[in-house]
Amino acid sequence: MIHFDNVSKRFPGGYEALSGVNLHLDAGELAFLTGHSGAGKSTLLKLLMLLERPTSGALLINGKNVSRLSNYRIPSYRRQLGVVFQDHQLLMDRTVFDNVALPLQVAGYSRKETGRRVRAALDSVGLLSKEKQSPLALSGGEQQRVGIARAVVHKPRILLADEPTGNLDPELSAEIMNLFQRFQDVGVTVLIATHDIDLIHRLNHRIVRLDQGSVAEGGGAYAPAL
Amino acid sequence: MPQPSSQTARRGAVGAKVGLRAKIGAVIAHHRHTFEDSLIRLLRDPFQTLMTTLVVAIALSLPATLLLVVDNVRQIENNFDSFSQITVYVDNTASQQQVAEIQEKIQSFSEVTSLVYVDPKQALNEFTEASGFGSALEYLEDNPLPPVFIIEPAIDVLSLPQKAQKLIAKMVNIDLVDDAQIDMLWLQRLKSLTELGKKVVLALGSALGLGVLVIIGNSIRLAIHSRREEIIVVKLVGGTDAYVRRPFLYFGMLQGLFGALLAGIMLIIGFWWLGGSVENISQLYGSHFVLRGPGFQGFFALLGTGFLLGLAGAWLAVSKHLNHIKPR
Numbered sequence: 001m002i003h004f005d006n007v008s009k010r011f012p013g014g015y016e017a018l019s020g021v022n023l024h025l026d027a028g029e030l031a032f033l034t035g036h037s038g039a040g041k042s043t044l045l046k047l048l049m050l051l052e053r054p055t056s057g058a059l060l061i062n063g064k065n066v067s068r069l070s071n072y073r074i075p076s077y078r079r080q081l082g083v084v085f086q087d088h089q090l091l092m093d094r095t096v097f098d099n100v101a102l103p104l105q106v107a108g109y110s111r112k113e114t115g116r117r118v119r120a121a122l123d124s125v126g127l128l129s130k131e132k133q134s135p136l137a138l139s140g141g142e143q144q145r146v147g148i149a150r151a152v153v154h155k156p157r158i159l160l161a162d163e164p165t166g167n168l169d170p171e172l173s174a175e176i177m178n179l180f181q182r183f184q185d186v187g188v189t190v191l192i193a194t195h196d197i198d199l200i201h202r203l204n205h206r207i208v209r210l211d212q213g214s215v216a217e218g219g220g221a222y223a224p225a226l
Numbered sequence: 227m228p229q230p231s232s233q234t235a236r237r238g239a240v241g242a243k244v245g246l247r248a249k250i251g252a253v254i255a256h257h258r259h260t261f262e263d264s265l266i267r268l269l270r271d272p273f274q275t276l277m278t279t280l281v282v283a284i285a286l287s288l289p290a291t292l293l294l295v296v297d298n299v300r301q302i303e304n305n306f307d308s309f310s311q312i313t314v315y316v317d318n319t320a321s322q323q324q325v326a327e328i329q330e331k332i333q334s335f336s337e338v339t340s341l342v343y344v345d346p347k348q349a350l351n352e353f354t355e356a357s358g359f360g361s362a363l364e365y366l367e368d369n370p371l372p373p374v375f376i377i378e379p380a381i382d383v384l385s386l387p388q389k390a391q392k393l394i395a396k397m398v399n400i401d402l403v404d405d406a407q408i409d410m411l412w413l414q415r416l417k418s419l420t421e422l423g424k425k426v427v428l429a430l431g432s433a434l435g436l437g438v439l440v441i442i443g444n445s446i447r448l449a450i451h452s453r454r455e456e457i458i459v460v461k462l463v464g465g466t467d468a469y470v471r472r473p474f475l476y477f478g479m480l481q482g483l484f485g486a487l488l489a490g491i492m493l494i495i496g497f498w499w500l501g502g503s504v505e506n507i508s509q510l511y512g513s514h515f516v517l518r519g520p521g522f523q524g525f526f527a528l529l530g531t532g533f534l535l536g537l538a539g540a541w542l543a544v545s546k547h548l549n550h551i552k553p554r
Binding site: 049051075076077078079081083089090091102103105106107108109110111113150 | 248249251252253255256455456458459460461462463464465466467469552
């Protein structure tokens, strides 16, 4: 589903954030992405979101090389992704419902369908009762769960998370990770960048470790994409 | 796509797919929602909205007023065009017989459509009555007024200055004709003045139109800035550029429309207020001149202009500032 083929990213100024990354994730797999700060985790996620383009190499998503996708096609590409951010990127001037509904509005869902899906997503993160509240009224863990509901409301095939537990205590972090595993269970490919080594070693999933812009371990089977 | 492993075989999340019809319906719904939302945002910040509206209204009403003034002056021109005349002055010493001969000669010219003879005595009587100098004029020994013919030339003569000059030369050449004058010079001056006025309107209109673009562009820039977070999130979840642009275009459009509406109302009230006085004056001068306001057509042209300027200003601001806002 996700396939990095010898991907490098050099920023203007010469700093090479990623060099020759080979990484393969099967559909429905869940993997953790770890490494020191500056190892290239964020850059790797940004490439996946097409916020940045690889300098060289190919990035195949679902067998399609997206590294040269035209700007015009980026929005429809991003709709296949769900992204959870460390700072959750919620809009504080809207209700929880409206925040979660945003990916559906953008994709052009009807009001009725939107309502149905938003409630389903909120239900799956256990926040159905809070749909009319402002995110400001919620705790940090709840806000993050709203962010997750927004990331999965349009049923993406790929779910990315950038330090989703960064600001949470261990108990809430475990809860959030449980949520991600439940999405994996319904077939979503999940990639989670995290520092939380203790937590992920307790969970039985693949760990991809980045070191100075290269995959140090856990790159996965190098299967040619179709 | 790689072969699904045994672990993945039971899965099959479905990507978000929406039919075309539903999509069009959603776009229309988004347009409506965006329109309402922009309106609410404008009303929620009444002071800012009022300021922008007022500035836009002033910038639009200035050239519009000038345009209407030029339009009214041209109305005067057109009224005079229809009875432009040539006045032929005959020497005071000419006898009745000679005057009759001159009249015959003038009438023989093909360029002359009609001719009126103004008898000196009759003219003096009229002047005495109209001027109020009655008693003073009685002291005159001789009638100082010459016999006069007022000639209405053919239309093609009036429209071509060379032809008019030729006709005047022909008449001056007649014996005992002192002078022939065409009362067109002031009309030509007026015409060149209105030409100038039109150019001033164009220049002023362009400058102020540009001003409106900048004003609305600036207010859009502020709106973009205050909704930065929202723009980023919308882009991250796959909002197209058109989707991101839409609220700002509506915002600009509405501001342009509000400004134009206010300008239109100001013009209508202003011209209605002046109209009464102008009518009084023109009645005193025995004219049928009526001050013309913007009218329905002008009013809607103004609204259209405001709408387009608002849209263009928003478009400029959006294309300039939106690309700078990129998700981190």
